[in-house]
Amino acid sequence: MAPVASRKTLIGGMTVIGLVMLWFGLTTLTGLVTSARFPSPAEFWLSLKQINGRGYAGSTLVSHAFHSLKLVLMGFAVAVLTGVPLGLWMGWSRRVEAFVNPVFLIIRPIPPLAWIPLAILWLGLGDAAKILVIWFSAFVPSVINAFTGVRNIDKPILEAARMLGTPRWRMVREVILPASLPMIFTGLRLSLQASWTTLVAAELVGALVGVGFVLNMAQQDIYPGMILVGMVTVGILGWVTTLLLARVERRALAWNVAARD
Amino acid sequence: MTSPSLGFRETMLLGLAGLASFIGLWSFLSVSGIVPAQFLPGPLDVASRFFDLLTAPFAGATLPAHLASSFQRYAYGVLLAAAIGVPLGLLMGFFRLLDDIVTPLFDGLRFIAPIAWVPFAALWFGTGIGGPIMIIFAGAFPPCLINAYRGARFVEPRLIEAARMLGTPSTRMILEVLLPAAVPSIIAGLRVSAGLGWQSLVGAELIVAAAGVGFMMVQAQGSVQTPTVMAGMIAIGLVGMLIDVLLRQGEGWLRRRRGLES
Numbered sequence: 001m002a003p004v005a006s007r008k009t010l011i012g013g014m015t016v017i018g019l020v021m022l023w024f025g026l027t028t029l030t031g032l033v034t035s036a037r038f039p040s041p042a043e044f045w046l047s048l049k050q051i052n053g054r055g056y057a058g059s060t061l062v063s064h065a066f067h068s069l070k071l072v073l074m075g076f077a078v079a080v081l082t083g084v085p086l087g088l089w090m091g092w093s094r095r096v097e098a099f100v101n102p103v104f105l106i107i108r109p110i111p112p113l114a115w116i117p118l119a120i121l122w123l124g125l126g127d128a129a130k131i132l133v134i135w136f137s138a139f140v141p142s143v144i145n146a147f148t149g150v151r152n153i154d155k156p157i158l159e160a161a162r163m164l165g166t167p168r169w170r171m172v173r174e175v176i177l178p179a180s181l182p183m184i185f186t187g188l189r190l191s192l193q194a195s196w197t198t199l200v201a202a203e204l205v206g207a208l209v210g211v212g213f214v215l216n217m218a219q220q221d222i223y224p225g226m227i228l229v230g231m232v233t234v235g236i237l238g239w240v241t242t243l244l245l246a247r248v249e250r251r252a253l254a255w256n257v258a259a260r261d
Numbered sequence: 262m263t264s265p266s267l268g269f270r271e272t273m274l275l276g277l278a279g280l281a282s283f284i285g286l287w288s289f290l291s292v293s294g295i296v297p298a299q300f301l302p303g304p305l306d307v308a309s310r311f312f313d314l315l316t317a318p319f320a321g322a323t324l325p326a327h328l329a330s331s332f333q334r335y336a337y338g339v340l341l342a343a344a345i346g347v348p349l350g351l352l353m354g355f356f357r358l359l360d361d362i363v364t365p366l367f368d369g370l371r372f373i374a375p376i377a378w379v380p381f382a383a384l385w386f387g388t389g390i391g392g393p394i395m396i397i398f399a400g401a402f403p404p405c406l407i408n409a410y411r412g413a414r415f416v417e418p419r420l421i422e423a424a425r426m427l428g429t430p431s432t433r434m435i436l437e438v439l440l441p442a443a444v445p446s447i448i449a450g451l452r453v454s455a456g457l458g459w460q461s462l463v464g465a466e467l468i469v470a471a472a473g474v475g476f477m478m479v480q481a482q483g484s485v486q487t488p489t490v491m492a493g494m495i496a497i498g499l500v501g502m503l504i505d506v507l508l509r510q511g512e513g514w515l516r517r518r519r520g521l522e523s
Contacts, residue, residue, distance in 0.1 A: 012365035094267045098275035103283045109498035111460040117482035197374040201464040219380035227380040238372035
């Protein structure tokens with residue numbers, strides 16, 4: 001396997017180097033792509049220096065990024081803390097499922113981004129509106145996957161636990177929750193992705209600080225260098241939070257043989 | 262084996278109770294004035310506004326006209342994503358070198374939310390029809406590519422070996438072996454794409470557009486016309502649901518035709 005992996009890395013590395021050279025060639029060397037369309041590497045660097053030094057759109061890149069990160073984590077946490085228990089409960093009790101399902105079916109087809117105007121009407125341009133919209137978007141994957149997780153538990157496991165007279169609370173904590181944890185984490189990954197998409201959209205529609213606001217201002221100023229800085233930041237933040245979640249997942253599922261490779 | 266299955270009657274009753282409490286709570290909040298009616302109109306107000314909008318124009322057009330212009334962009338964006346994503350995915354599944362070149366780029370771009378392309382989309386293609394199409398494309402492209410790739414990559418090796426032994430050239434190999442074998446996976450990808458594209462369309466129209474349902478909602482938000490905003494949400498949900506139902510039907514039809522009934 002080793003030669004295959006190193007071949008992959010080699011070609012991947014060459015691709016990235018080739019791409020950077022292409023970027024440099026098209027913008028700085030030949031000017032085929034003008035800086036009104038896409039920034040040259042030098043312009044990108046200058047924009048990065050500007051936002052880190054003097055700041056742009058009201059503050060520095062770090063504080064914009066930190067603000068966005070804070071909102072995503074808060075919205076995500078609220079969604080997970082409400083969505084996963086509801087999903088587990090719906091999975092456990094057919095009655096709860098029958099009660100909640102029709103309402104869920106009505107609300108679910110509305111894309112989370114469509115809640116943005118309503119959230120702004122209700123809560124204005126501040127943080128609360130963003131957290132509300134992130135909650136809406138991250139809630140659904142959390143519920144669905146926790147629900148599926150409970151429904152897919154092997155019946156003999158539940159029967160064995162029940163036969164041994166396991167009390168309700170221990171049943172939830174020691175049987176249902178661990179057994180559906182792999183599915184729950186699948187839901188959390190989707191929720192996290194949805195959180196970022198929604199936050200960026202909400203900040204583009206209306207905000208006073210944040211990465212999406214940087215993008216919005218750069219768009220209005222027709223400032224391609226800063227647009228690229230904003231996009232790279234969005235990508236890095238999404239990547240880092242996904243990595244963190246994967247680490248938490250590995251920790252939490254360390255006992256799970258199937259998830260080990 | 263959670264609690265035992267419910268009978269049909271009990272399921273219906275509980276479902277109706279759920280719906281009734283949802284609509285009841287909504288009506289109560291708005292009628293009692295706990296939430297001002299300006300911000301939370303009752304269900305009836307929203308429904309009547311919805312039917313008004315079918316004939317009365319708002320923000321330059323009636324609701325069906327806004328929907329038509331949204332749908333046009335949406336169709337272009339999704340078709341473009343399928344037209345580029347599916348062939349590229351198949352080629353990547355066949356040519357290892359292409360796979361090794363594209364995958365790292367794709368992995369790098371994957372973490373950028375499609376909606377973050379809005380500023381460049383507006384800069385490159387304007388805010389009329391080109392910009393929104395690019396954002397829909399950005400949302401719908403990844404599932405097209407990934408599913409075509411997986412479909413082609415995990416074709417039964419024996420089929421490929423047999424075809425290769427018979428001296429099949431690469432073009433025919435892709436068109437007549439990989440493509441048919443990958444169809445179920447591609448269709449599943451298209452369905453995901455269709456959903457993500459619709460979602461991106463809404464985002465694009467909220468930010469840059471001069472027509473469409475999203476534009477109508479932003480205009481209504483600006484003039485605090487909550488019933489119109491909510492009517493727009495309903496319209497978006499209905500169309501999204503319709504698209505999904507149609508694609509599901511198509512998928513089922515295709516599976517039956519190919520004898521893949523699951």
